[in-house]
Amino acid sequence: MYQYDAIDETLVRERTDQFREQVGARLSGELTEDQFKPLRLQNGVYLQLHAYMLRVAIPYGVLNATQMRKLAHVARIYDKGYGHFTTRQNIQYNWPRLVDVPDILDELAEVEMHAIQTSGNCIRNTTTDPFAGAAADEVADPRPWCELIRQWSTFHPEFSFLPRKFKIAVTGSPADRAAIGVHDIGLQLVRNDAGEEGFAVYAGGGQGRTPMIAPKVSDFVAQRDLLSYLSAILRVYNLAGRRDNLYKARIKILVHEIGVEEFTRSVNEEFAHLQGGALTLPQEEIDRVASFFTAPPADERPATSHPSSAFSRWRLWNVKPHKVPGRAIVIISLKPYGGTAGDASADQMDVVADLAEKYSQGEIRVTKEQNLVLPHVAQADLAALYEVLSAHGLATANAGLASDIVCCPGLDYCNLANARSIPISQEISKAIEASGLEEAAGELTIKLSGCINACGHHHVANIGLLGVDKKGVEFYQLTLGGIADGAAAVGKIVGKGLSASEAVTAVITVIKTYLSHRTGDETFVQTLDRVGLEPFKDEIYA
């Protein structure tokens, strides 16, 4: 993985020092909360319902063992002994004290980590396929491009005060796994007719209160031109994006309002001005960054077996094919039945760090499904790995299954939320386990958001739940048919809102209805497309 040079290291240190001064200015009263807000946000500090929250960047979801141990240390020393992995491949601490944050950032800087631009109206952490560099179906490794984008977008002199936040996702595989269709910019690595690698570019996707799937704005942008093209998009957005209404300020609204043709024309006009200029990436820099992302060696030992059926189930759902012979990708589920999606204790983080060192070339990934991944495990080590995971509550065999629920913090933490989401997801998880239908249903996504901002990605879930507040009572709106990756789609609302307990029952009803209508090996969305919403509606509101 990428390692800082002196320039990267100096910048992070200088930023940490700067923020220490800003915190001092806030604590002394020199800065008002209004003035401090954008500064703290660009350093990952939120003010939640009960306390400050610190969101630490995990650039494109890639971590090494040393960094994971540092995250565990921060959880232990500065928080309540746990951290929360997010849908944007980052980690959040829910209980730090503002006065401690500069010290936390200093500690993180020691291991080449930071909280820069994890919030605020700027370019956020770039996300990607958690299987990058390991996936068998990859055209090219997206990680070097994520790192190049990370650097270009950091402390950008032009794009640090955008109309609204801005998220870029990169995928190196046609299977996506980075949900590029619902990002402000989605980049897909492709090869053109001449065999050159470049990017298909999508822009104007997003979730929130106005979910939209990003249209394609370019079939092919050459690698050296990537930053020129991204700058052209950002420039058009920065100048023309709406600033009169917070809810209409994302780029998706601009693209929608002026139309994709006019938007693309404006971008191309600016790109013509920028192309071949000072933003052109030198091949040496592309090569330098790429050189950090190497494939693990093949492993020739025979795969081991394990007597238990629990292992077989885990092997079936949580282990994915690797491009290197003898290796496998292992998903560590952070979704124990009845647990809080994405939470990991400091001890669990340490265990994962040890396992990464021992079995995965020291590498760990965070997924947008709020799980962890050991990307480079030898098949010969799977049984031994499973034993340790199992002993620490980390071997739940449900990756991609119905109980692998994505969930925002909701009203338990968040001051934007209208409804609780964690407790409902816990109830749903328990009900799924009790139903015994999970394996029969196979891969199926369930996602919950506690408000319309859609941090829980409910729009793009096969089964989505949105918490709403009606006169002080929580209700949940059910959507069906959303897809996050590849051919992204927004789910359709089924009917009137449900109470919390009705919502839990409804999810089980939907799964049962799917199973009763499914033919062959149809996915949930295929069955839904064929039979329509009616059979589901009938069962839910019967």
Add this chain to the structure above:
Amino acid sequence: MRNDLAFALADQAPGNDNATLEVTGAMPFADVFRLAMGAEELAIRFEKFGDGRGFSLAVMLRERGYKGVLKAVGDLLPDQAGLLRRAGFDRIASDVKPASPRWKRPHFSHAYQPSPNGDEPAWRARTAAARQAKVDELNRRYADASPDEIIAVATREFTGRIATLSSFGTEAAVGLSFLARVAPETPVLFLDTGMHFAQTLDYRNQLVEKLGLQNVITLEPDARELAGADPAGKLFESDTAACCDVRKVRPLARAMVAFDALITGRKRYHGGERSDLQPFEFDGERVKVNPLAALSPKEVTAIFRTLDLPQHPMAAQGYPSIGCWPCTAPAEGDGTRDGRWAGQDRTECGIFDPSLVERAARTRSYRLI
């Protein structure tokens, strides 16, 4: 850390010192541009510190050539000083009271982006170091290599981003014959200054056919630049350097955007700055490859004979080095450049002149690394 105290302190006290023009972020860029061109000073107002449109307006104005004073006024925080400076603002007048001591804070030592104030992206220093290291390594390994081998190594190392430049002068046939044999697909750039001898153009056509060169790219001066700099076609009479600049240095710089390495025909026996020529050089921007550096005049003659290469028709008339007709004269001795710009204190047109490369880099007339 870099300290821009003077900048940060520049009217941090709110002021209203008669900026003749003031625009806001809400104004379309085309209108801002029209107002700014020709103005000596322009103020961009930030109604709210979170409204970042003024940053883009400033950068775009600078990129499109606005040279006047740029002033940021309005609701601005000390924490924005570094970004404002990098966006191309010269002065800041903040309305926020009381003035904070944090305006004096130095900004970060490095940048990841190019910006109008001259900051270079981190990759520039990294790439310069990488190119220098590559050149050193290649010189260690190939110091005594043959022209064929040097061309083969160079075209392998810089695949798709290497070209050669040819004047189709008296010695051009030698280098081009090696290239045609080893890497015939390599682009050959030819600067058509409009001032060449007719014999040179004929000779070019003859060589292209004889050697089977497949990728000759003719570069011409930009018509608008030429009309501005030399409307009468007489610039060579008053300022040969300016004439070379518009006819050679600029067209080549534009074309070189696509290339990171350039194969030259330079040889040590040309003398002057070429006496110590290595096979590989790094000029701070690009790699120059000199496969013929070590050849002697005798070897050049031998190659002409062995390969039955045609001669430039003027070589036999006493012209050892041939450029544009106004600045080329006969001279004594083979291979010398004494006949170029005779009577003036120069032997290079600027293409290989480090000070001109440096100037072009500074004025950003072409892509840096």
